[in-house]
Amino acid sequence: MLARSRALIHGLGAAILSLPQRFWATLDSDAIRIYQTLIYTAIFCAGVYMLFIDIPELVEDSLNNRLGSSVIWLGMCIIGPVITLTATVYGRYDRYVSLLGQVSGNVSVASVLLTFSIIVFVDNIGEAIFTPFITLSLGIWSIMLAIRDSRKVIHTEIDVRSR
Numbered sequence: 001m002l003a004r005s006r007a008l009i010h011g012l013g014a015a016i017l018s019l020p021q022r023f024w025a026t027l028d029s030d031a032i033r034i035y036q037t038l039i040y041t042a043i044f045c046a047g048v049y050m051l052f053i054d055i056p057e058l059v060e061d062s063l064n065n066r067l068g069s070s071v072i073w074l075g076m077c078i079i080g081p082v083i084t085l086t087a088t089v090y091g092r093y094d095r096y097v098s099l100l101g102q103v104s105g106n107v108s109v110a111s112v113l114l115t116f117s118i119i120v121f122v123d124n125i126g127e128a129i130f131t132p133f134i135t136l137s138l139g140i141w142s143i144m145l146a147i148r149d150s151r152k153v154i155h156t157e158i159d160v161r162s163r
Contacts, residue, residue, distance in 0.1 A: 027148045036088075036145065039138060040081035043109060047077030062119045073115060080108030096160075099153045106146035113139030 050056070055070050063070035087101025113135045121132040 024148070024151070027144060028152075032145065032148075035141065036084065039142075040084055040109060043077055043112060044081040047074060047081075050074055050077065058123055059116065059119055062123065063115075073112060076108045076112050080105050080112060083108065096153065096156050099149050099156060103146050103149040103153065106142050106149060110139045110142035110146060113142060 051074060054060075055074055059073065060070045063073055082105075083101055084105030087098045087105055090101065091098035117132040117136040117139060120129065120135070124132075
């Protein structure tokens with residue numbers, strides 16, 4: 001079972017690493033940090049605001065009825081960006097741990113955005129909507145950042161093993 005899981009992970013890693021190099025060069029560039037800085041700061045500020053004021057009624061009703069707690073979603077709004085920032089700064093000391101932290105922070109932010117997209121879309125089916133399309137694209141972008149960081153983790157592991 002463990003060998004099968006490793007083979008699956010290795011195959012997935014090989015597939016990710018084989019995407020066009022130009023795409024990865026763009027994704028790996030420091031220009032991506034502008035996105036993270038702007039969007040992740042906005043998500044963090046929204047989380048802190050909701051902590052003291054209130055979670056949007058639509059989100060609260062939907063998550064409390066279906067998943068049991070909107071507090072988890074609110075926590076991810078605050079914790080995800082903080083994990084990503086902390087992990088980025090920690091990269092000066094330990095690249096591997098930093099990348100793992102960035103992956104988890106990016107996945108957390110993507111989860112927040114994608115959850116919000118789905119809630120708004122489902123609640124407004126058949127009506128004019130704008131927000132889900134924007135938050136969906138931002139969520140997908142955060143997933144791409146998580147893939148980028150996962151790819152860097154794989155490269156770091158390969159570098160360590162080759163020594």
